[in-house]
Every structure is written in C-alpha cells, then in structure tokens.
Amino acid sequence: AGVISAAHLGDALGHKEVISFDMGGTTAKVGLIQDGSPTVTKEYEVGAAAGAGVGSQRGGGYPIRTPVIDLVEIGAGGGSIAWVDSGCVLRVGPQSAGADPGPVCYGLGGTEPTITDANLVLGRLLPDLFLAGRMQLDVEAARQAIEDQCAQPLGMDVVGAAHGIVEIANAAMVN
DSSP: OHHHHHHHHHHHTTOSSEEEEEEOSSOEEEEEEETTEEOEESOEEESSSOOOSTTOOOOSSEEEOSOEEOEEEESOOTTEEEEEOTTSOEEEEEEEOTTTTOOGGGOSSOOSOBHHHHHHHTTSSOTTTGGGGTSOOOHHHHHHHHIIIIIHHHTOOHHHHHHHHHHHHHHHHHO
C-alpha cells in the first residue's frame, strides 16, 4: 500500500521516479517506482530478514513465485525495542513492542523503550498531536524507560541514549 500510495503521490506531483519509504510499528519498507510504476518481481521471500528482487541475497525465507511489488524490508519500526546487551552495547530490535501494548509513551502497558519513545524524547514527535490529537503521548514515561533501561546501564544521559537508539535504527535502514 505504501508503494502504491507513493506512486500515486509522485504522479500527482509530476514525478515519475520515486523511492517510497514506509516505517510502521515493526518494519520499515522501501520500494522503487520507475517511470511511474512500482517495480515488480517474481522472486520474493517471506519470513526472511530482508527480501527484494535484483541484488538481494536469497535463501532466508520461503519463496513466493507470483508477481509482487518489490520491497526491501527491515525489522526496524517505531515499536522496535532498544536494549543493552551483556557486553554493554546498545541494540535496537529485532524484538518489537508492536502496537499493543506498544511503546512506553502510548501508556498502554509497554515497559521497554522503543524508537518511537526515543523520537518523542528528542522532540521529533509532538505529544499533543499524535494521531491528529486523538492520543496523548507520555513524554515522561518514555524518558524514564530510556533512562532506566539504556542510559543508566551505559553511563549516558537520556538524550544521548535516545540519539543512539535513533542512529542505530537509521544505520540499519541505510544498510
């Protein structure tokens, strides 16, 4: 749906060459629109870490032999959980808080800090305007979760840890 929407928007704006980016709760997906049409492949795998047509590695999932929109997908969505491993290294994902209970800032029972919590702490999300104002985000709860589970174990301040969370996710997506 993200690629189809990006193709439609690109066409409406007079752009035939578009890269779509769709970051949801558990994954981020990228698709290519060339000459106004989404790229299609007959070689796609489900259940793999990443899967796309030309140039991607194969063998990580179950093959689907039917035409599909060509996507590259990575497990780095807004609900991806940030954590500190046994070597005191900050990690992000592959575990996800999903949408229920979701990030700590949702106030629905999530206890582990996520990319969404980090973006909120960094001021990249407006707590009063989430879902067009229909959902209030809890900045203090997000800040506390990042402090307790990431910043303190690493001897960092909360903002530094939040930046680290976002940078790790960004690096994974760039790769």
